[in-house]
Amino acid sequence: MADVIVAAGIGGERIFLEDESRDTIGNAIYVAERYLGALAPRPVYVVTSPFHVQRSVETFQLVLGPAWHVEGVASAPASDDAERGRHERRFLQQTREFLAGIGPGEVSRMSAKLRERR
Secondary structure: OHHHHHHOOOOHHHOOOOOOOOOHHHHHHHHHHHHHOOOOOOEEEEEEOHHHHHHHHHHHHHHHOOOOEEEEEEOOOOOOHHHHHOOHHHHHHHHHHHHOOOOOOOHHHHHHHHHHHO
């Protein structure tokens, strides 16, 4: 996806790739921790599968907090999107449960909890 975005004219220095997570909550926490912590809030665009946009946006918003504007951008659909999308509600509920008791934007607490889970 990064290559596609660069080919569309977005500078590579504006693209954050995260390769440590195993799930969406980990992706949001690691991006916030690794790349966004030193930046002033600004729009963040999360590129993902069409079925996954809603959960990704909500997860990133929960992690980053209300000062950040998170927008989802759907990639081209894959042949298995319908099957994979059937689990989104359950995964979103698991994300909310994981973050229960931690305020939006409390990335260090989220990160500690995520590392305990691993």
